[in-house]
Amino acid sequence: MRLSRYFLPVSKEAPADAAIVSHKLMLRTGMVRQNGAGIYTWLPLGYRVLKKIEQIVREEMDRAGAIELLMPTLQQADLWRESGRYDDYGKEMLRIKDRHDRDMLYGPTNEELITDVFRSYVKSYKQLPLNLYHQQWKFRDEVRPRFGVMRGREFLMKDAYSFDLTEDGARVAYYKMFCAYLNAFSRMGLTAVPMRADTGPIGGELSHEFIILADTGESAVFCDKTLLDMDPPGLDLDFDGDLSGEVEKRTQYYAATEEMHDEAAFAAIPEDRQVSARGIEVGHIFNFGTKYSKPMNAVVQGPDGQMVPVQMGSYGIGVSRLVGGIIEACHDENGIVWPDSVAPFHVGLINMRAGDEACDKACGELYEQLEAAGIDTLYDDTDDRAGAKFARMDLIGLPWQLVIGPKGLEKGIVEVKNRKTGEKVELPFAEVIAKVTPA
Amino acid sequence: MRLSRYFLPVSKEAPADAAIVSHKLMLRTGMVRQNGAGIYTWLPLGYRVLKKIEQIVREEMDRAGAIELLMPTLQQADLWRESGRYDDYGKEMLRIKDRHDRDMLYGPTNEELITDVFRSYVKSYKQLPLNLYHQQWKFRDEVRPRFGVMRGREFLMKDAYSFDLTEDGARVAYYKMFCAYLNAFSRMGLTAVPMRADTGPIGGELSHEFIILADTGESAVFCDKTLLDMDPPGLDLDFDGDLSGEVEKRTQYYAATEEMHDEAAFAAIPEDRQVSARGIEVGHIFNFGTKYSKPMNAVVQGPDGQMVPVQMGSYGIGVSRLVGGIIEACHDENGIVWPDSVAPFHVGLINMRAGDEACDKACGELYEQLEAAGIDTLYDDTDDRAGAKFARMDLIGLPWQLVIGPKGLEKGIVEVKNRKTGEKVELPFAEVIAKVTPA
Known part of the structure; x- marks a missing residue:
């Protein structure tokens, strides 16, 4: 969504x-x-x-x-x-x-x-x-x-x-x-x-x-x-x-x-x-x-x-x-901090610079891949400030946050945050879906 | 069920x-x-x-x-x-x-x-x-x-x-x-x-x-x-x-x-x-x-x-x-005569002689295969008369009826009836699931 x-x-x-x-x-x-x-x-x-x-x-x-x-x-x-x-x-x-x-x-x-x-x-x-x-x-x-x-x-x-x-x-x-x-x-x-x-x-x-x-x-x-x-x-x-x-x-x-x-x-x-x-x-x-x-x-x-x-x-x-x-x-x-089984969405995808062509494209593609994999995703494609996006995502407590911004894109990586542990890792795009797929 | x-x-x-x-x-x-x-x-x-x-x-x-x-x-x-x-x-x-x-x-x-x-x-x-x-x-x-x-x-x-x-x-x-x-x-x-x-x-x-x-x-x-x-x-x-x-x-x-x-x-x-x-x-x-x-x-x-x-x-x-x-x-x-999309079950499986070891076994196995294939099945395992079973299955109108009895079992076949057309065919067990799987 x-x-x-x-x-x-x-x-x-x-x-x-x-x-x-x-x-x-x-x-x-x-x-x-x-x-x-x-x-x-x-x-x-x-x-x-x-x-x-x-x-x-x-x-x-x-x-x-x-x-x-x-x-x-x-x-x-x-x-x-x-x-x-x-x-x-x-x-x-x-x-x-x-x-x-x-x-x-x-x-x-x-x-x-x-x-x-x-x-x-x-x-x-x-x-x-x-x-x-x-x-x-x-x-x-x-x-x-x-x-x-x-x-x-x-x-x-x-x-x-x-x-x-x-x-x-x-x-x-x-x-x-x-x-x-x-x-x-x-x-x-x-x-x-x-x-x-x-x-x-x-x-x-x-x-x-x-x-x-x-x-x-x-x-x-x-x-x-x-x-x-x-x-x-x-x-x-x-x-x-x-x-x-x-x-x-x-x-x-x-x-x-x-x-x-x-x-x-x-x-x-x-x-x-x-x-x-x-x-x-x-x-x-x-x-x-x-x-x-x-x-x-x-x-x-x-x-x-x-x-x-x-x-x-x-x-x-x-x-x-x-x-x-x-x-x-x-x-x-x-x-x-929702348990996986009852979370309203499993993943929150944050576009750090909505309107930027490369960010929109990368986010749009990852969003489609997540949906195709049957992973319910809330895609924050709004033009709100980054801080507001992070705070909102923490507040609603989806198990995983994926953050895509211009800097990461240059390196080809996505920041993956686990809401419960707070752990953050940077992963290449190809590894993201496996990381957030429920066991 | x-x-x-x-x-x-x-x-x-x-x-x-x-x-x-x-x-x-x-x-x-x-x-x-x-x-x-x-x-x-x-x-x-x-x-x-x-x-x-x-x-x-x-x-x-x-x-x-x-x-x-x-x-x-x-x-x-x-x-x-x-x-x-x-x-x-x-x-x-x-x-x-x-x-x-x-x-x-x-x-x-x-x-x-x-x-x-x-x-x-x-x-x-x-x-x-x-x-x-x-x-x-x-x-x-x-x-x-x-x-x-x-x-x-x-x-x-x-x-x-x-x-x-x-x-x-x-x-x-x-x-x-x-x-x-x-x-x-x-x-x-x-x-x-x-x-x-x-x-x-x-x-x-x-x-x-x-x-x-x-x-x-x-x-x-x-x-x-x-x-x-x-x-x-x-x-x-x-x-x-x-x-x-x-x-x-x-x-x-x-x-x-x-x-x-x-x-x-x-x-x-x-x-x-x-x-x-x-x-x-x-x-x-x-x-x-x-x-x-x-x-x-x-x-x-x-x-x-x-x-x-x-x-x-x-x-x-x-x-x-x-x-x-x-x-x-x-x-x-x-x-x-339910359309497939809204039928309460997709298949009705009729055991013609509940209590007969061979019939129970064949029905039980087919029932498990149907469920494993994701096909909602109502399995009539009661000891009611055959006529009552047929009439009940017609009445509730599931799209497909599968009938297993001693005679068919000897030949290794299941009778498959389409509720809407009334068409009946005899099929070997191995072909039944493909026949009733929705397109």
């Missing part, structure tokens, strides 16, 4: 009302624009990151055997009356009346709707196990939306729902998501720690939050350092195999959010492994048995002919929140 | 309340489920088609130089008070109050919001031309939603918005979208005819609807047959070049919807070229000048230093509606 044709409204100043670094940087880099309290437009740069995260989540859900569909944003209130949550949910639920005065709502979550889809079609244990997911916008009418996309009102969530005949089956489904989550977050460059969690208003017995550590985290968290050093299960994991080992390998170590914290258990960890930090919740998984299937009569016939309520779990990932979460974890004093 | 692990709730009977063939087929094939009047869940098969259409639209918008972002579904009422449309829009606009009693609405379209984004950042003609688009769910509270996804209340629309300094510039932007639309619809296997249209509530002077012909179309349309036989501009079109020839080549021929129909002009066409038919609107483009930029004060500085309201246009494609539209245009008595 040529910057002269792109829409990248960066600004020099941090807006006064942004309290945390990710919010500041997302506004400064023109990733989002607020349209109302907790409601954002995803500007082109931000939208690219959002799509990359969404795609990683999709691939890891698919790998774990979940099947994608899409439920609508608006729902009928009647379904929520069946589950009993319509009155319970409180003011966070955005309640709406349509022109025929029917009670509707903007879905804050989808347990009721997916249970209704399920019971309409699935009648036999032979159709199980099943895990259905979607990535759809939700609305929760927070009293005080804040921290940019970290606590917005309209937000993008991936929510998966598992259906099994037995409790053991439901546990297997839970383990699959547990492992898929670790892989997904790892692919985004994050170390997410599963922490035993309170089950809250969704209810149920088994539940973990996935927390990334960041100074600006919303809550205090406590864990064994061993968990931070552990590799994810890996993309070659056999999801049809026994996953209990992968889960127990982690759950044997202490990890808890503030609400679930046990001082004595934490004190029993060797002192050099006690991590006390702030954390950001990026995922949450629940096993809640028959909490919804019973009142909503989602029953299946078992092998013995008996009809039983289906065992369910739900599994959320905060897709739009992750954009902020990744920035909290990946930035320096000059701006964002 | 193995059917035994998929979620494909097909049904034998056409539901009584479905009035048109696409709605019937979408319900029978388990593509969508209605969750309320005009509100649908996109089940896995339907969602795959929706995503393919969305991706074609994205690629053709990008090719024409438009830039993708994402605006939220909910908007502040105040923006619509600025443009004057808040009171004008009527009951089709879903009006909402949040917990702080602020007036909001579920966006039926986005002229106001994009104008607000634009005026926040763009101050100079040097930042123009600009075309920003998104693909987002909209809500229009129709009195009588009907025809399935063809006239739903919650629907997915691609809407692009162009910004130019001058009327001439705006015309160039309009021409780009005109050509991009023809390419996009052509890629979906559709012949869309641009018809001069009434500008309606969006206002403005220059406007075309893009109409596909189908017996169940919502309105009568009239055109010169020449338009139906014309090739699209083509994917190698230079969007930076002069596109007026491409546009005039088409607009010189008569084409009009009922509202704009001119009997005398139509009668002047040679009789064998007079087409009088029913049509479905799948796209609509408008040039509306300063209708929104003036009241909302979206002004840019021109080369002479004067501030002038920006010239705008908007360009819609009914993405979710197209799923129904394509089925209306592409089906036979046995079910859907």
